[in-house]
Amino acid sequence: MSRKEKSIVIEPTTGSKIFNIEELVRYKDLLYYMVLRDVTVLYKQTILGFTWAVITPLFQIIIFSVVFGYLAGIKPDVAGMPYPVFSSLAVIPWTYFSNSVSASGSSLINTSSIFTKVYFPRIIIPLTPIFSKFVDFLISIIILIGIMVYFKYLPGTNVVFVLIPLLIIIITASGMGFWLSALAVQYRDFKFAMTFMIPLLMYIAPVTFPATLVLEKFGSTLYHAYALYPMVGAVEGFRTAFAVGKEMPWDIITISFLSSLIIFFTGIWYFRKMEKYFADVA
Amino acid sequence: MDNSLAIKVDNLSKVYKIGLKEQKQETLVGSIIDSIKKPIKNFRRISRVRQSEIQQENADQFWALKNVSFELSKGEVLGVIGKNGAGKSTLLKLLSRITYPSTGRIESMGKIASLLEVGTGFNPELTGRENIFLNGTILGLSKKEIDERFSEIVKFSGIEKFIETPVKRYSSGMKVRLAFAVAAHLEPDILIIDEVLAVGDAEFQRKCIGKMQEISDGTGRTVLFVSHNMAAVKALCTRGIVLKGGEKVFDGSQNAAINYYQAHLDNAANLDYIDDISKAPGNENVRIVNFSIKPLDGDIISIKSGVRFEVLLYNFVLGANLDITYELRNSEEIIVFHTGNYITTTNNSRKGFYRIASEIPSHLLNSGLYFFSIIVGQNQKTALFKGRDMVSFEVIHEASENHTRELPGVISPILSFNTIYQGE
Missing domain, CATH: 2.70.50.60 (abc- transporter (atp binding component) like domain)
Structure with a gap:
């Protein structure tokens, strides 16, 4: 045989290695087709198609602008930024985060008919929604552009930093996806818990209010502790990147980034530790 | 591992925890207390599924496979026979890395493809073409490998006309043909097959058997084949093992294994x-x-x-x-x-x-x-x-020159015919 042969050993303890990069590279095409399947299937047989990726966040932005911006009178911490712009700069990345976490969290439960029949690196399953929801995210950028054009708000030069908060979102969503999918396939309780926990997570993230509000009310120690919640640095960082005349909050971005790495690597560790039981419990 | 071996299975066991009958409370107070305790009990019960330590003779343990050992040389075609619940599927699941052994060890050499079910991951909304790529990558092929074999796969499936049609519009027969066509072109070093031949019409089955013989002949491919169909085992395999209650009870030539099965296990x-x-x-x-x-x-x-x-x-x-x-x-x-x-x-x-x-x-x-x-x-x-x-x-039906496949009818006599041309 021309192929370089390598023996595979299956033992009760196999699968504890943290990351099998070589194997993931070999299965990269599978990830690609799983993502492609998610993207093409999602809006099939709908009338509005990809418009749905726009409608959901748009309605949220409108409601937030009325309830929090107009009725509750929350003021953006950036001079000259209208509340709808402020709100959309948080709702858009948040929507990507919450969609990918909930899809990733339930991914193993939904694909049990596949992974109980064929072997492939299981980690591809919770990773798929992180990529497929990114397509929705890119589409929803249209709203952002639309709102900014409507309110004539031009982003500043900090916009080049937008990739850093985006990276925090991807890392956090993947890490939480690893944790939740591995837990939910064993304990279905997590499936129910996710449906109400993820929306609640939004209210403690600086989506409807500026993170500096926490700094004002609770002081700098608690403000930095608050950033341990990765979506604090991610959402605030994403929004500030578009703001004119406001420094990037590097302190909370750093804290959030480190915290997201902890979630990510513990997530991989737990997922890899449990994956050999998935076929038995699913 | 010896270089001429494809698979080496060493003392392989798989234990499942099975649910014991739960005690039911008969009083209201009892059931209230029970429902409070329930989450703790449930947690223990679910967690126990993955306990690796094995206690001998435990009432809630089920040995799906017990101390099975065998070696398979490259190019051998092994038939695994046994009644339902004998541990055949568990063995295949362990070999295909879907589930992990409780004790023991498997060592294998080369690329393994397992077909425990054809059409795994088929999505009804996607077209035949898209499903070939999705199913193919799930089974371990790369995009490049599928590209190379694509036209051959389509030709083998015989559904060229419908390749751009969503699979949900396919008949169940077409779905199976497409799925088997992908599977037949995996070209692994070790192929693990579970009763996939039980699907499709007779003509397609014959095509599949032919393709599998082609796979096992000459190319040195190692095949593990599980089936209830003794005729298929006889036709395809070179060796057979018989499982009973999770244990290997026989290992020998395919004929001897079928004979053992018929004599000792087959419906008493x-x-x-x-x-x-x-x-x-x-x-x-x-x-x-x-x-x-x-x-x-x-x-x-x-x-x-x-x-x-x-x-x-x-x-x-x-x-x-x-x-x-x-x-x-x-x-x-x-x-x-x-x-x-x-x-x-x-x-x-x-x-x-x-x-x-x-x-x-x-x-x-x-x-x-x-x-x-x-x-x-x-x-x-x-x-x-x-x-x-x-x-x-x-x-069982044995393939021969004039009887390549099973024929209908209660009896199967050999009749002599006498044909005379009678003129116009």
Whole structure:
């Protein structure tokens, strides 16, 4: 045989290695087709198609602008930024985060008919929604552009930093996806818990209010502790990147980034530790 | 590992925890307390599924596979046979890395592809083309490899016209053909197959068997094949192992394995109470001590082997005319024959053993499952004992030049034909 042969050993303890990069590279095409399947299937047989990726966040932005911006009178911490712009700069990345976490969290439960029949690196399953929801995210950028054009708000030069908060979102969503999918396939309780926990997570993230509000009310120690919640640095960082005349909050971005790495690597560790039981419990 | 080996299985076991009957509370207070305790209990129960330590002789443990060892050389085609629940599927799942062993070790050399089910991951909304790529990558192919084989896969499936149609509009037969076409082009070093041949129409099945023979011949591909279809095992495999209750009970040539299976496991093909006559089926008049079914020729019961059947009975009735009637039915409850014979003719039956043997000639019974019932009678009037479905056996189809596939019909005779041209 021309192929370089390598023996595979299956033992009760196999699968504890943290990351099998070589194997993931070999299965990269599978990830690609799983993502492609998610993207093409999602809006099939709908009338509005990809418009749905726009409608959901748009309605949220409108409601937030009325309830929090107009009725509750929350003021953006950036001079000259209208509340709808402020709100959309948080709702858009948040929507990507919450969609990918909930899809990733339930991914193993939904694909049990596949992974109980064929072997492939299981980690591809919770990773798929992180990529497929990114397509929705890119589409929803249209709203952002639309709102900014409507309110004539031009982003500043900090916009080049937008990739850093985006990276925090991807890392956090993947890490939480690893944790939740591995837990939910064993304990279905997590499936129910996710449906109400993820929306609640939004209210403690600086989506409807500026993170500096926490700094004002609770002081700098608690403000930095608050950033341990990765979506604090991610959402605030994403929004500030578009703001004119406001420094990037590097302190909370750093804290959030480190915290997201902890979630990510513990997530991989737990997922890899449990994956050999998935076929038995699913 | 030795270089000529493809798979080495060493003392492999898989233990599942099974749920024991839960205690039910009968009082209201009891069930309230129970519902509070329930989450803790549930947590323990679910967590136990993955406990790796194994306690011997635990009531809630089920050994799906117990200390199985074997080695498979490169190019060997191994048939794994056994009844439902013998551990065949568990073995395949372990070999294909879907689930992990409780103890023991598997070492394998080369790329493994397992087909525990065809069409895994098929999405009804996607087109045939998209599903070929999705299914192919799930089975471990790269995009490049699928690109290279794409036209061949489509041609093999025979659904060129519908390749851009969503799979949900396919008939179930078309779906299976497309799925098998992908599977047949995996070209792994080790192929693991679970009864996928049980699908599709006869013509497509023949194509699949042909393709699999092509896979195993010459190219040095190692195949592990699990099936209830003895004919397929016989045709495709070079070696067979028999599993029973999670343990390997036989390992040898495929014919010997089929023979072992038919003789020892297959629906209790043999009834044997020679060690304890008092437990043998029967009554105070007569007991059937032994009833065995064997091939007349060779070691496998097939259409051409013929069948020898032999009854050993113990008679308690003195001075009577005994007779025995055999009724053979097939799995469709059709009576194939009903025939009798005298055991004694001159009112001289004695206490003791009588052995009655007979034969069904070759090329009479078609392939399938058969059930023997017997009636032992006295003076052709009174039945002393009736035993329904006492033993059963399977006649397998062996491929030959003029019979490549199984044919319908209750009997399968060889007839001689005489053809004369009669002019216009």
